[in-house]
Structure formats: C-alpha cells, structure tokens
Amino acid sequence: MSKERVHRFVSKDLTVRIAAVNATEVVKHMQDLQHTYPLATVAVGRSMVGAILMASQLKDGQMVGLLFRGNGALQSVYAEASYDGHVRGYTPNPQYQPPTYDNGLSLKEAIGNGTLSVARHQPFQKQPFHGTVELVSGEIGQDIAHYLHQSHQIRSLVSLGVYLDTFGKVQAAGGVLIEVMPGVEESVVEKIQQNYEEKKPNISKMLMEGASPEQLVAPFMDGIPFEELEHDKSLEYFCPCTKDRVVRALETLGEEELQDMINKNEEADVTCQICGKPYKVSVPEIQDIKNRIHKESMH
Numbered sequence: 001m002s003k004e005r006v007h008r009f010v011s012k013d014l015t016v017r018i019a020a021v022n023a024t025e026v027v028k029h030m031q032d033l034q035h036t037y038p039l040a041t042v043a044v045g046r047s048m049v050g051a052i053l054m055a056s057q058l059k060d061g062q063m064v065g066l067l068f069r070g071n072g073a074l075q076s077v078y079a080e081a082s083y084d085g086h087v088r089g090y091t092p093n094p095q096y097q098p099p100t101y102d103n104g105l106s107l108k109e110a111i112g113n114g115t116l117s118v119a120r121h122q123p124f125q126k127q128p129f130h131g132t133v134e135l136v137s138g139e140i141g142q143d144i145a146h147y148l149h150q151s152h153q154i155r156s157l158v159s160l161g162v163y164l165d166t167f168g169k170v171q172a173a174g175g176v177l178i179e180v181m182p183g184v185e186e187s188v189v190e191k192i193q194q195n196y197e198e199k200k201p202n203i204s205k206m207l208m209e210g211a212s213p214e215q216l217v218a219p220f221m222d223g224i225p226f227e228e229l230e231h232d233k234s235l236e237y238f239c240p241c242t243k244d245r246v247v248r249a250l251e252t253l254g255e256e257e258l259q260d261m262i263n264k265n266e267e268a269d270v271t272c273q274i275c276g277k278p279y280k281v282s283v284p285e286i287q288d289i290k291n292r293i294h295k296e297s298m299h
C-alpha cells in the first residue's frame with residue numbers, strides 16, 4: 001500500500017501553518033473503485049485532497065467531512081478524511097460527461113450554484129460541528145478557503161491539483177493548504193500573496209515533475225523561513241461502511257420488488273458505492289427489510 005502522508009510545516013515565527021500532500025495513490029484508488037470520468041475524478045479528487053489537508057490540522061481521532069451540493073450535473077461531491085490518514089470520496093454521478101469539454105475540466109458548471117457543508121467529528125461527541133457556506137467558485141479549493149474564513153476566521157490559500165492523462169486516468173493528485181494565524185505580520189501575508197501571483201504554482205505539474213511536499217510548498221513560501229513538523233500518519237483509502245448501512249440501499253427498491261426477490265428465493269448482492277465492498281443479503285434479511293418499510297409506510 002501507499003506510503004504517502006501529509007507533511008506539515010510552520011513558519012519560523014509560528015504565524016503560518018502549512019500542510020502539503022501528494023495524494024496520487026488514494027485518488028487513483030478512488031478512481032479504480034468508482035470508475036469516475038474526468039469531471040467526477042477531478043471533483044472527488046480535489047475534495048479528497050482538501051479533506052486530507054484540513055484533517056491534518058485536527059487532533060487525534062478527529063475527522064472532517066466535506067459535502068459540496070449544487071444544481072449542476074454532478075449534484076454532490078463528498079470527501080471525508082481523518083487526522084489518522086483515512087480518506088474516502090464519492091459522487092453519485094461518477095460517469096457524468098458534459099456535452100463538450102470546451103471548458104476543460106472546470107468544475108464550475110458541473111457543480112453549479114450551491115453550498116459547501118463541513119462536518120467535524122470529535123471523539124465522544126454525538127453531534128458533529130456543522131458549518132455551511134455558499135459556494136464561491138465551485139472549483140473546490142477556493143470554496144474551502146471561503147469556508148475557513150467564514151466559519152473559523154482563518155485566512156488561507158488552498159491550492160489543489162488532480163492531473164489526468166489523455167485517457168482520463170489519474171497521474172497525480174495533491175495540494176497545499178496555507179493558513180495564517182491571528183497576529184501574523186501583514187507583510188508575511190502580502191509576501192505569500194505576491195509569491196502566489198508571481199509564480200502561479202501549478203500543483204499537479206510540480207507533482208508530475210516529481211516534486212516532494214517541501215518542494216510543493218517552497219514557491220508559496222519564498223522569502224519566509226519555515227520548517228517541517230513531525231506528522232507521521234500514512235494515507236489510506238478507508239471506508240468504515242457496515243452491512244446495515246449498505247443494505248439500506250435496498251429499501252429504495254420498494255416492497256414489490258423486494259417481494260419479487262423473496263418469491264424467487266434470490267440472495268441479493270449489494271456493494272458499497274464508496275469502496276466497492278460486496279455484501280450478501282439473505283432472503284430472510286430481505287424479508288426483514290420489506291417488513292420494515294411496510295411498517296414505516298403505515299405511519
């Protein structure tokens with residue numbers, strides 16, 4: 001399995017914190033599982049990278065979920081990552097194709113107008129923290145930056161990249177998250193902004209050229225001394241699905257179809273759409289599901 005991990009850095013004056021990651025393997029893994037076409041690959045891939053970067057700034061056992069919901073063809077894009085390096089991503093329309101690729105792989109139209117909801121789960125806490133903001137660009141990175149500013153008063157620069165080959169296969173994926181803390185010198189913020197505008201760092205291009213996480217960060221932080229922090233959590237595509245949750249998909253079939261399966265004495269195969277894990281559902285279990293929706297329909 002992959003030995004990729006998030007690298008964390010901090011400016012010498014401790015007012016700028018940075019996370020950088022090469023997440024190529026986990027994004028490739030998502031594509032292999034869900035057979036995503038280019039726009040879905042870029043959307044889910046960038047969201048996964050964003051979630052990985054945000055999660056690295058949390059604490060042990062915590063996780064972050066990003067749900068982009070819009071009126072575009074993709075409808076929604078979800079990604080979730082934990083401080084420990086687990087990550088997964090999903091869109092209900094993995095094989096969406098636009099009429100033309102004239103806009104390249106711009107996500108703006110495919111996601112459309114909508115919202116970004118962020119859930120932060122803390123251990124021993126039933127209700128996760130939720131924050132929702134309007135989408136400002138639909139390109140994922142800027143939307144995350146907007147969320148951090150609106151909900152946490154953190155100014156940031158989020159640069160995410162997913163590079164596809166001519167067959168639409170993931171060749172590289174990664175990103176950089178730079179957050180400035182309260183009390184930062186304005187000259188430092190201006191320098192980062194100036195670096196960004198002058199150098200226009202292209203994450204996926206740098207990754208294709210073999211850049212290390214430190215090299216990904218360097219162009220943003222030119223002229224600002226920084227050092228790496230210890231952070232040793234390997235990335236892993238991980239889905240905590242359970243049979244119960246996956247089997248719930250059968251409820252949408254409706255009573256008639258379920259009865260048909262029972263009559264035919266047919267076991268059902270259900271796969272988790274996020275990780276592809278197969279679950280077998282026996283006829284008595286199908287009967288239970290049917291009974292349950294029957295009861296609910298009588299309320």
Ligand SMILES: [Zn+2]
Pocket residue numbers: 239240241272273274275276277
């Ligand atoms: Zn799963």
